[in-house]
Amino acid sequence: MSSFDIDNPPPRRRTWTMVERGLAAVGISGKMLVIAAPAIWLTVFFLVPLAVVFGISLSVKQFGRPPYSDLITFDEEGTVQLTLHLTNYLRLFTDNLYVAAYLSSIRIAFISTVITLLIGYPMAYAIARAPDRWRSILLMLVILPFWTSFLLRVYALTGFMRPNGVINQLLGVFGIPPVVMMQTDFAVYVGIVYTYLPFMILPLYTNLVKLDGALLEASADLGARPWRTFLSVTMPLSMPGIIAGSMLVFIPAIGEFVIPSLLGGPSTLMIGRVLWDEFFANTNWPRAAAVAVAMLVVVVIPIMLLQKAQDAVVEK
Amino acid sequence: MRRGWFLPIAAALGFVFLYAPIISLVVFSFNESRLVTVWSGFSTKWYGELLADPQMLGAAWLSLQIAAISATIALVLGTLCAVALVRFRRFRGRTVLAGTVSAPLVMPDVITGLALLLLFVAMEGTLGWPAGRGMLTIIIAHSVFCMAYVTVVVQSRLTDLDLSLEEAAMDLGASPVRVFFDITLPIIAPALVSGWLLGFTLSLDDLVIASFVSGPGSSTLPMVIFSKVRLGVSPDVNALATIIIGIVALGVLGATLFQLRGRAQPAKG
Structure with a gap:
């Protein structure tokens, strides 16, 4: 943009202003949208999967689809039963x-x-x-x-x-x-x-x-x-x-x-x-999940903490 | 400073190490014999065989589509994430977002792949979506890890960006969205291009995550190559590799020349 003619300002693009006003009317600020979109995507497709891995590592292999036992079962009397198996983790050590x-x-x-x-x-x-x-x-x-x-x-x-x-x-x-x-x-x-x-x-x-x-x-x-x-x-x-x-x-x-x-x-x-x-x-999906959880705890998390500590030192 | 002989020789040997296997791969793609390592005469028959292989071509087309779509999703979400982290200094969950977006960079592929597969299976069981696994699930999986790379690239560009330009536009009455599209976006465009290309390449190259989350009938190019290579030598893989290396070499060469020219003639301000 070389010059700016005060008397004849360039036509304002109205679309964006209108979109903003519309969203603001519903109570959504642009800032919120910018943060929410990546945050929701990462939660659903990165954090939740890790939680699912942890859950399935506590079940056992069985034949069928999916090939692992349910953690939570309901019976006819309406009792909810939570079954957690530690066998996979015991196996990792033994x-x-x-x-x-x-x-x-x-x-x-x-x-x-x-x-x-x-x-x-x-x-x-x-x-x-x-x-x-x-x-x-x-x-x-x-x-x-x-x-x-x-x-x-x-x-x-x-x-x-x-x-x-x-x-x-x-x-x-x-x-x-x-x-x-x-x-x-x-x-x-x-x-x-x-x-x-x-x-x-x-x-x-x-x-x-x-x-x-x-x-x-x-x-x-x-x-x-x-x-x-x-x-x-x-x-x-x-x-x-x-x-x-x-x-x-x-x-x-x-x-x-x-x-x-x-x-x-x-x-x-x-x-x-x-x-x-x-x-x-x-x-053996549950066993694979347990191997993954152990890998996270033993290898990935220490590395992330180390990197964070290093970043902190560099920023100083 | 006195120039020693050690560094140039060490560097030369290093480059020989980097390039000798690639060069032999290219040379043997023109070999007539099926034995990839014994030279028996010049031939381009493996290229013909490659181009007549519907499995290979189908997988290549699938991989290109997946790479383009997931790089684009990653570009949009990664840019939003970078803007959020750099421009909004304080908001609740900022540390969590910063940690989560970069976590896929240190996460082993086997874990990412397994975790997403288990998620998709669990979602299908409870929500009925996604029905089965295939292109869609691979795109979702790739967009997650590509997004991490886009965020890092765009973030570093945004951090270097001169804030006064955006402030000036605001002072002249532009709305934040308009400032972003008219001022910020053109300036960070090179970072967006490299972020997209990085995502595209990484998606095209991924074997492990795709193997976990793909379904029957949706084998990506790396999956087909892996199963072929596992069984032994196959000259058509050499031919494919030569084509890919050729395209990449042209691209990198072009980018380097472009940069050099840009440096030689500084932009008129």
């Missing part, structure tokens, strides 16, 4: 499979996060230090896989690591016998590192690109070797990026299903896969 799966998910996610950090950090740093015209191209190369299908990238890895895959053919050229990579925990680590690497690089880059070069020069002028400068200047300053990137890898890796089921072997235990099998293979 059957070693579940505890082992939780521990193994956390271990696999943690190790993969550390490896991703070790590979992603130098990449992010190199991009941040690269000359301007290179930087946007390199960044584009990091973002590109992020927009392509996750499932297809995992599939690409299977072609790479299978017994007659690209790596083993390369090894064969040098006379090295084929290495078994598929269906091992190793393949799962590679899978997580490969697919989540962009999530590590981007926050690290955002942080490192803001790093003041003068600080590095000062450190060098004072006689610090490059490694010393890195450990006592660069790394502490990039801590927020390290934490953000690690969270972005660690959190989704714990509940990962696609990677362990396509790359891992039968012995690769991850909780996402256990839940999936409980639901699809055993059709």
Whole structure:
């Protein structure tokens, strides 16, 4: 809008004013609508489902539709009976499979996060230090896989690591016998590192690109070797990026299903896969629900609290 | 500062790691043999086979529709949510809303999928709606997690927005709704576009949630790919991947060039 002619104001759009007046007449303010629409949607399709999961985790599997027992039953005399089964939760503690799966998910996610950090950090740093015209191209190369299908990238890895895959053919050229990579925990680590690497690089880059070069020069002028400068200047300053990137890898890796089921072997235990099998293979919906509730309590809620605490620190 | 050799080499190796599997996937999509890893000659027959596969094409069309609709629902609700969180500083339940909208970001897919399926089954049992599961239930499920991403993207743009523009419009007598459509919306339009694209991509890519909430006859593209890939190699998946990578590469390249040009010629003010 370049000029505003005082004598001939532009025609006012009446529609919006009328809509507002109409709503106000019924006692609904625009502000209320703006808040209510997303709030209702999230309540119905996010909070209520979690409550339903908790409810069904307290029932037991039975044949029929739906394949779980009713929590509340009415009989002819009009008595309402509430039946809560704790069997699913007891089973989580007594059957070693579940505890082992939780521990193994956390271990696999943690190790993969550390490896991703070790590979992603130098990449992010190199991009941040690269000359301007290179930087946007390199960044584009990091973002590109992020927009392509996750499932297809995992599939690409299977072609790479299978017994007659690209790596083993390369090894064969040098006379090295084929290495078994598929269906091992190793393949799962590679899978997580490969697919989540962009999530590590981007926050690290955002942080490192803001790093003041003068600080590095000062450190060098004072006689610090490059490694010393890195450990006592660069790394502490990039801590927020390290934490953000690690969270972005660690959190989704714990509940990962696609990677362990396509790359891992039968012995690769991850909780996402256990839940999936409980639901699809055993059709034990209540048990799957109990696994989900335990996962929320043990993994998701601590992570959310941690993030909140971290946000509070950053805001200070 | 002295430039070392370590960083460039580490970065180069990192990029090789990122791209080697993708490049081999693309190369072998033009392979004549069914063995995806042994080169036997150039051929485009897998593309022909892909385009003649009604199951694959049907799933792709279903996935595109679901992605477009759920990204649009997520865009509207996510933008409203972002406006509520950024512009209305105080209202009852603000903390709950802020926590709930971002929770799907840390929620494992298996839990989101299971929870929504159990909800839909329970709703069908008590309310009779939604009758059965299929496209509608997948759209609802996707809109919930896409909404979280839209909210984050729009929220950060709104926070950076210069409030004085909106205040000026208000002072000139514009109603809040008109200020939003005439001033705020055009300014945050780039964030809306990236939010929608993000939602679209994530919906198109989702396997786990869709597997839980879909019904018979409504297999999305990732579900079809997953069942094929699970059985072993299939060159037509390579062909499909190549097409998708090509489209995405063009899109990202276009966006980057657009940004670079925007930087080279600063907008006339």
